[in-house]
Amino acid sequence: MPNQEPALESALKHFFGHDQFRFEQRSIVEQVLKNKDVLVIMPTGGGKSLCYQLPALLRPGTTIVISPLIALMQDQVVALKDNGIEATFLNSTLSFEEVRSRQKDLLMGKIKILYIAPERLFTSSFHDFLKQLSQKVGISTFAIDEAHCVSEWGHDFRPEYRQLFQIKQLYPQIPIIALTATATQRVRTDIVQQLRLNDPTVYISSFNRQNLYYEVIQKSRKPYQQLLAKIQQHQGKEKGAGIIYCLSRKHVDEVSNNLTKDGISALPYHAGLTNTQRENNQTKFIRDDVQIIVATVAFGMGINKPDVRFVIHYDLPRNLESYYQESGRAGRDSEAASCTILFGWGDVHTVRYLIGQKADPGEQRIAQQQLNQIISYAESPICRRQVQLNYFGEQFIPPCNNCDNCLSPVPIEDWTIEAQKFLSCVYRCDQRFGMNHIVDVLRGSNKKRIFELGHDRLTTYSIGKERTADEWRMLCRAMIYQGYLEETTDGYPILRLTRKSNQILKKFVSVKIPVTQKIAQPIASKEKVTSTELNEESVSLMRQLKTLRKELADQQNVPPYVVFSDSSLRQMAQLRPQTADDFSKISGVGSRKLIQYGKIFTQAIRKFCSDHNLEVSTESFSKEPTVVDKGSSKSDISSTHLKTLDLYQNGLSPSDISLTRNIRLSTVNGHIAELISAGYPIDINKLVDRERQTVIKQAIAKVGPHSLRNIREETGETYDYQEIKLVRAKWELEMPSE
Structure with a gap:
């Protein structure tokens, strides 16, 4: 470059x-x-x-x-x-x-x-x-x-x-x-x-989505009532968009119908609908005509809606990677969002049945391992982020302070002796077996396979009877997350020791883990708000700005977030910009959007401030570099024009821009003339000598602006068409509207 x-x-x-x-x-x-x-x-x-x-x-x-x-x-x-x-x-x-x-x-x-x-x-x-x-x-x-x-x-x-x-x-x-x-x-x-x-x-980049709050709630006997309460909790002062994921089409239809009956705008999305139905429902969701989409996992890939405030898995996700993807559709605008799993063992049995329908034993094995991982995530008392990021090979030191386990931690106990027993058993089994087999050996199981392998003769056989199988599995998962054990991921989940394992076996470190009996009680939601809370006035203004955004989006037949993101509107509601200079400082406001939307949004903000006895700027939007819709229209200004503008604003002359971009000088001057006509701040005095401007303007006043040839005949051949174009653009911009 x-x-x-x-x-x-x-x-x-x-x-x-x-x-x-x-x-x-x-x-x-x-x-x-x-x-x-x-x-x-x-x-x-x-x-x-x-x-x-x-x-x-x-x-x-x-x-x-x-x-x-x-x-x-x-x-x-x-x-x-x-x-x-x-x-x-x-x-x-x-x-x-x-x-x-x-x-x-x-x-x-x-x-x-x-x-x-x-x-x-x-x-x-x-x-x-x-x-x-x-x-x-x-x-x-x-x-x-x-x-x-x-x-x-x-x-x-x-x-x-x-x-x-x-x-x-x-x-x-x-x-x-x-x-x-x-x-x-x-x-x-x-x-x-x-x-x-x-x-x-x-x-x-880190896989850590810091703005997302993660929680797992035990699914009750009335899961729909849980879901409804959760949605109502999310749709408080600022009604936000949400996605509800279900395992089956039947659940999708039931949930979406029930939500509609309860006065919440929701639509279904699954493979049983026609292409037209799915497309229409998706479009309505993206354009804020409905607030909630209830869907199978068929929904979401390619959805670029940044202002989804919550994702709820009504049923168990397929695996940890899918959950990361699906929950990640919340909060793409970096504003605070929430991700919830309603966890029930009935869903586990359903997934196991579906796995059993797979023809390929290899696929079954991998799917079962993935199911075990998501169950471990749901049951784990450990920081949710630590579990997720560990899956992608990223170390994370808790607490994250934005998940249920970190905000409502369970008691911590010293399990060093149990950890030594477990690691010793993994070692004596030659690091060739998975978690369940190690637990069976520790608890002295009478399974035929243990005797066939001779593992009943190991010194670790039956030394862990005092702990339940669930407790040993909890310890195993905790050691994996803490790096004292590793589990292979090729479909055969084999446990292996790591470099850190020896620290436990030689008593250099103690093992302390969060201990929970079982995930029997709903976990209290204490969501951490990562974006600045709006006061009452700002909430009211933001509602009005969202309405204005929706009207503009509908006029242009585009999704509302294309006009401005929620985070941009939030800044507007907090800072209340009323001039072009202040509005341009809002994140998401570039040169194009300043021209396209600046005046209408600042007018709305100014009116709100006036109606609510808030400070109203004495300086109007029009006192800033003015945009006049004459000559070239806003829609005529393309990215190639804006690139020329960017180079010009960074001090390059038209001839320099021509060389830099490898385009003709006449093309560059044409861009600048159209930018002037569209109201972009261009100093004509740096482009055309003042005396020559005067002569050209006099010629335009005499013969009119419509014919470049007539203007040049009036000025004489020492004036070229390019400078005439520039001066004419400025002359037309400054002429008062009729």
Whole structure:
């Protein structure tokens, strides 16, 4: 990139309205701009999309994004366009004419970001089109979203993703950025190998979603009443959106019908509905026409709704990784959100039955191991985060202070002697058996297999009769989470000692664990609020701003969060900005949104303050750099115009911009003229000498602004069309409306 490249923070604020990068975003963007391959493991809501979207706007050519999710690519395109960024998608929902039209725009260089499904990428027709695009416009980057789909060890393997290795064969010089929210070490290795990434930089953000509160509640005999009470608790002052997950279609229909009867707007989503029904219900949820969606696990992949305030699993999740994904659909805007499991052993029996229906014994074995892991999570008295993050190989030192076990901890006891017995038994069984077998040996079981193996003759046989099997299993899980034991994850859950095990056996450390008899009582919910609580006035203002946001979104036929996120509205409700300068400081307000929504939101805030005897600014929005809807309209300003503006605002002259962007000087001046017409703050005096401006303005006053040729004939041939365009744009902007 040229040395004159604008500061990345400036570009971030300009295009997306954020003042600073999150996690490793800045470093990732820098690597992509240097043409390096990158693998990004970043949790849901961490800002993965920005890691390829921002570089796409700062480099020549088009970025190709491969995504398996039609709904997600459509949402992403809508959000980008609302930020003034030219993006499009090509998928099966489009007609032949629509595809041709979009391909034409791409070949003309009008589109910066193209979303496609993996199935389309290697069709012969698209392969030919991609060649044309590469030659005429250039391809800046390939971004592979949901990259875990490439691995058979991932939670959502897609065979068509296996073909993506061809990208490196066909376009070896173009960098690839692969992104996913969850990937174990095995999956990460598989992604790099399958995609043929060239010495990639791997970024692994913490899997810790700090804004999410986790809890497990024992399911009662009246689970619907529990669910209803939980929903009513969440929908207090600020009614929030929620997702309820169920194991079966029957439960989905029952729960959604009952909620509707109880006055809560809810809709079902499962595979038994028609495609049209599912799409309509999903759209209503995304656009805030209903507050709750009740769904099987078929719902959620590709849903880009950031303001989901709670996720409740009415039935047991399939496995720990699925639970992390499904619960992670809450709080993607980084605001406080809650994740609840209603845990009942009846659900366990149902899942075991479903596992038994699998034809492949290997699949059954792995599914059973995954079920054991989620049961361990539900029963564990240990910090919920510690259990989840341990699964992904990330160490976490509790307390997290945002889960039920940390906020309502059970008693801690010293179990060092029991831990020594357990580890000794694992060692004497040659580290070749799982937890249940070790427990059987310790408790002196008379099972035939123990005698066949000769384990009844071990010194550890029957030395643990004083503890129940559940207590020994509780100790085993605690030692796994604390790193004193490890359990294999290849379908055969074998226990093995670790380097830390010896510390217990030699009495260098003591083992203290939370002890609970059983998960018999509902755990009291003490959710930690991670976002600033709003006072009564701010809550009232936020309600009004949400209503305004919904009206604007409906007018544009887009989801409300595309206009502004809840976190942006929360800032507005707290800070009450009433001028353009103050409004531009709100997170999520970039150059485009300042022009598009600034005046209407500040007017609403000003009126609220006036109605409630709050401070009203003496300085109006119009006293700031004014936006006048003359000449070029707001919708005419594209990402390429905004990139020119960004370079100009960072001190580059039109000729410098021309060299930096490798486009004609006349094109740059055309951009600037349209930016002036649209009301962007451009100092014309730095572009055209004042005396020459005067001559051009006099010519315009005499012959009118409509014909550049007539104006030039009046000024004389020493004046060129480019400076005339700039002065005319400024002249039209300053003319009073009729």
